Amino acid sequence: MNFSKLFGFVFLLVSFSSVAQTNIMIRAKAKDAKFIGTSIGGAKIIVRDAQTKEILAEGITKGSTGNSEKIMKQPKERYQDLSENNTAGFLAKLDVSTPTFIEVEAYAPINKKQAIVKSSTQLWVIPGKDIIGDGVVLEIPGFVVDILSPQTHERIPGEISTEIKANIVMMCGCPVEEGGLWDASGFEIKAVVEAEGFFKEVELSQTEKSSTFFGNIDLSKGNYTITVFAFDPKTGNSGLDKTNIVIN
Incomplete structure (x- = not known):
């Protein structure tokens, strides 16, 4: 041994x-x-x-x-x-x-x-x-996406345009903005609006506020699901949020 x-x-x-x-x-x-x-x-x-x-x-x-x-x-x-x-x-x-x-x-x-x-x-x-x-x-990996409006199950009159607004940041909370270190111009930021027999994508643009993006859509009476997503084709980062609304 x-x-x-x-x-x-x-x-x-x-x-x-x-x-x-x-x-x-x-x-x-x-x-x-x-x-x-x-x-x-x-x-x-x-x-x-x-x-x-x-x-x-x-x-x-x-x-x-x-x-x-x-x-x-x-x-x-x-x-x-x-x-x-x-x-x-x-x-x-x-x-x-x-x-x-x-x-x-x-x-x-x-x-x-x-x-x-x-x-x-x-x-x-x-x-x-x-x-x-x-x-x-x-x-x-990813983005944090928060839909700010419309609110969950909000009832919206059909005769007005529906505003879609979302806050989007990196997973650390770092800002996403046009021309910034995390440049929104290189990201795909859209809202997907769906209902039975209806599908439409809406481009979201930055507001005056950092990390806040918006778009508008005219909708007829019905129940809709709204998905807002962000995607970076360079890194594969992606993130989304969903909400549901009612158009009277």
Whole structure:
């Protein structure tokens, strides 16, 4: 028997068992945008043992969306962190005494139910070996789309034009606007109006207010479903919201 190898193995087990806590920084980052933090309600983070599904840690990412210049404009070098001290994240403090294979889940943005996306990954955690800095970054694709008008089940007279208005932001809450860093002129933003035997698309244009888009449509009597969507052909980001109205 190779006693040196046996001694090394036993020493390794003892070393692992003596470690009480391992820190893992977890962040959620909007695809083609910034980190998801306090300003939009954060991302719900759940860390599980991949085999037993036991929850080892959970919480909400908190902090700022990060430095726009560093994240969106500057070339990224190898090993360079995109995050800073106040950038949104959740520090998971795991009590593991042996190497543990974990699942990390992010649900974001947690306060926007129609827009929530789940992103997940798996990795080994070695006791005492912290993963900090940017840490584990989960990408969250899409747009947050909120229909502002018409309101749900609103009854609208048929003799007036129906205004469709929506607020559209990136998944981090960053603004979508003509000529902006997230340039609406490169996105497809439309309303799809449907009823039995009726289908029409309406182009939505930006109002004077950032991230707010509108269009008008004349409708006859009936029950209609309105879907507003945003799509970026360059990144594949997409998002939508739906509502139903009644034209008297």
